[in-house]
Amino acid sequence: MQVFNYSGPEFSPYDDARETSDHEPGPWEAPVASGALSATVRLPGSKSLTNRELVLSALADSPSTLHAPLRSRDSALMIEALASLGTRIDELGAGEYGPDLRVTPGELAGGTSIDCGLAGTVMRFLPPVAALALGPVAFDGDQGARRRPMRTTIESLRALGVDVSDDGRGALPFSLYGTGVVAGGELEIDASASSQFVSGLLLAAPRFTNGLSLRHVGDSLPSMPHIEMTIQTLRARGVRVHTPSPGHWVVKPGLIAGLDVAIEPDLSNAAPFLASAIIAGGTVTIPGWPTTTTQVGAHLEAILPLWGATVARSSDGLVIDGGAGVVGGVSLPGIDLDLSEGGELAPVLVALAALADGPSRITGIGHLRGHETDRLAALAANVNALGGDVTELDDGLAIEPRRLVGGPWKAWEDHRMAHAGAVIGLAVHGIRIDDIGSTAKTMPEFPELWLRTVGAAPSARIDPLNLF
Numbered sequence: 001m002q003v004f005n006y007s008g009p010e011f012s013p014y015d016d017a018r019e020t021s022d023h024e025p026g027p028w029e030a031p032v033a034s035g036a037l038s039a040t041v042r043l044p045g046s047k048s049l050t051n052r053e054l055v056l057s058a059l060a061d062s063p064s065t066l067h068a069p070l071r072s073r074d075s076a077l078m079i080e081a082l083a084s085l086g087t088r089i090d091e092l093g094a095g096e097y098g099p100d101l102r103v104t105p106g107e108l109a110g111g112t113s114i115d116c117g118l119a120g121t122v123m124r125f126l127p128p129v130a131a132l133a134l135g136p137v138a139f140d141g142d143q144g145a146r147r148r149p150m151r152t153t154i155e156s157l158r159a160l161g162v163d164v165s166d167d168g169r170g171a172l173p174f175s176l177y178g179t180g181v182v183a184g185g186e187l188e189i190d191a192s193a194s195s196q197f198v199s200g201l202l203l204a205a206p207r208f209t210n211g212l213s214l215r216h217v218g219d220s221l222p223s224m225p226h227i228e229m230t231i232q233t234l235r236a237r238g239v240r241v242h243t244p245s246p247g248h249w250v251v252k253p254g255l256i257a258g259l260d261v262a263i264e265p266d267l268s269n270a271a272p273f274l275a276s277a278i279i280a281g282g283t284v285t286i287p288g289w290p291t292t293t294t295q296v297g298a299h300l301e302a303i304l305p306l307w308g309a310t311v312a313r314s315s316d317g318l319v320i321d322g323g324a325g326v327v328g329g330v331s332l333p334g335i336d337l338d339l340s341e342g343g344e345l346a347p348v349l350v351a352l353a354a355l356a357d358g359p360s361r362i363t364g365i366g367h368l369r370g371h372e373t374d375r376l377a378a379l380a381a382n383v384n385a386l387g388g389d390v391t392e393l394d395d396g397l398a399i400e401p402r403r404l405v406g407g408p409w410k411a412w413e414d415h416r417m418a419h420a421g422a423v424i425g426l427a428v429h430g431i432r433i434d435d436i437g438s439t440a441k442t443m444p445e446f447p448e449l450w451l452r453t454v455g456a457a458p459s460a461r462i463d464p465l466n467l468f
């Protein structure tokens with residue numbers, strides 16, 4: 001097994017990361033399951049698809065329309081950044097999920113600074129785009145973002161001839177001076193800390209004069225489905241991309257077509273809602289579940305039955321049936337899972353494992369130390385503070401069965417940490433999440449949707465709220 005060694009800036013989930021955060025921490029008492037569920041939860045659009053389509057629309061040769069895009073902090077930051085680089089983005093009427101977006105590409109211009117917030121997609125996808133602009137572009141983000149690994153982005157741009165200034169930590173803040181042209185060609189990078197290093201380069205590569213032949217060298221490569229998503233979104237816009245061998249991608253130079261594209265619901269954000277049926281019992285339906293998709297959340301269909309749930313597709317969407325649920329006496333088995341392809345699913349799956357009656361190991365996720373917070377340390381600290389027994393491994397977590405008791409649960413700015421706390425709180429009285437506002441990163445509706453899901457009347461239909 002290949003082990004990822006974290007080599008980014010030093011940080012721990014205990015650091016106070018709130019100094020530059022955009023919201024006041026919202027303490028929240030997680031609701032306990034009060035009975036079997038029967039809920040249909042319509043989820044907002046995928047973060048990963050929305051932010052890829054925004055970038056490609058900005059680089060395209062004609063306008064694009066995004067239907068049902070995500071509206072959250074991460075997509076708002078992407079929109080703001082692309083607008084400051086010269087892209088026009090208009091809201092179109094009010095669709096079922098809020099306004100669609102019309103993106104009209106403009107000449108890319110520097111002379112701006114980009115706030116990445118805590119968004120990996122903004123900090124890794126936009127520097128190669130900014131290199132195509134004329135003029136200086138400065139990048140910074142939240143205090144927590146300054147601890148996320150960025151060395152590969154910085155070094156890959158330098159290797160492509162882009163003038164980048166940084167303080168040598170391999171992290172935000174840094175700035176680059178775009179000349180309006182990137183020659184491209186052959187490039188080797190180490191993307192073991194994040195697949196987003198690969199995706200960011202591939203998304204801009206059709207606009208490089210010679211395209212890009214990109215090879216990943218080094219340790220294992222996480223989150224392969226997200227790279228597949230990048231390739232598929234490029235191909236849908238007429239870009240020629242091929243993969244001569246695993247870890248080697250070739251993007252031909254050429255035009256990126258404008259497109260009318262419907263954004264799928266965020267299947268990774270479906271994780272806590274699907275998990276709620278395993279804890280509370282009963283059924284949860286997610287409408288609009290795509291028949292085929294590159295979203296890694298689709299793996300939940302195969303993963304969640306490991307805990308005994310029945311997961312099936314119906315004409316209404318994806319339906320999970322948790323039977324009587326943990327609170328109704330169902331005993332969850334321990335599991336052994338390599339989650340290298342779907343690290344963003346880990347927090348909710350660890351929450352389920354912490355409620356199981358057997359030992360679990362979730363591995364292949366060493367790179368989660370460089371996510372919104374050090375997710376391995378944060379999950380271990382949170383569960384152990386409730387009386388759990390979670391041990392950090394080099395590339396994952398070992399979870400021993402323990403009876404958990406109520407207590408504080410820290411989000412550390414991390415939306416998925418808050419989701420995990422909410423899942424545990426369904427089964428354990430008195431879980432107090434310190435900052436439910438962290439969920440605004442990808443799903444500002446989470447607290448409301450969650451309360452309505454777990455207290456939902458039979459067959460209640462729950463739609464995203466218009467919070468904007």
Ligand SMILES: O=C(O)C1=C[C@@H](OP(=O)(O)O)[C@@H](O)[C@H](O)C1
Nearest residue numbers: 048194195196222223226343344
């Ligand atoms: O490209 C993307 O949209 C993402 C890639 C993954 O990043 P890592 O490879 O850094 O885990 C994933 O965890 C993140 O939530 C979104």
Ligand SMILES: C=C(OP(=O)(O)O)C(=O)O
Nearest residue numbers: 118119120121344371372
């Ligand atoms: C790792 C995540 O986000 P980001 O896009 O900021 O990397 C995530 O959403 O789990």
